[in-house]
Amino acid sequence: MQALENRIPPPLVATLFALVMWPLASVLPGIAVGEPLRLAATAGVLLLGAFFCLAGVVSFRRARTTVNPLKPQTASALVSSGIYRISRNPMYLGFALFLVAWTLFLASPWALVGVLGFVLYMNRLQITPEERALAALFGAEYERYRSSVRRWL
DSSP, X not given: OGGGTTTSOHHHHHHXXXXXXXXXXXXXXXXXXXXXXXXXXXXXXXXXXXXXXXXXXXXXXXXXXXXXXXXXXXXXXXXXXXXXXXXXXXXXXXXXHHHHHHHHHHTOGGGHHHHHHHHHHIIIIIIHHHHHHHHHHHHXXXXXXXXXXXXXX
């Protein structure tokens, strides 16, 4: 399992889970929801996800540190301001919200399995190795931050 740590870019991971969610939604019973409500809910959650992703990128750019999730050991600054006061992983939260929006669009509660799978995958194979790297780089400063801000929300 360790061989997979920090190996697949998170946008690709989210895309792969979205692709798995589609056939699940098409073969298992869905929920009858009026199209205007379904599309409005999808758009709202999609915009919220985009906000978290973009706010995370902006915070990293302002701190002049890497956005590359495959090489957390190259971080040059610990970002704890902006959106990072709310979530330690706003970009991953944004991707999870994209998957929730996809679930709403598909109108299938079964597709939530993909959201859960994404969160479990990210916790184990992306976030845990990142946290190890940040603890090694920033020590007590990172531990204080980690104890005061939740991993997701």
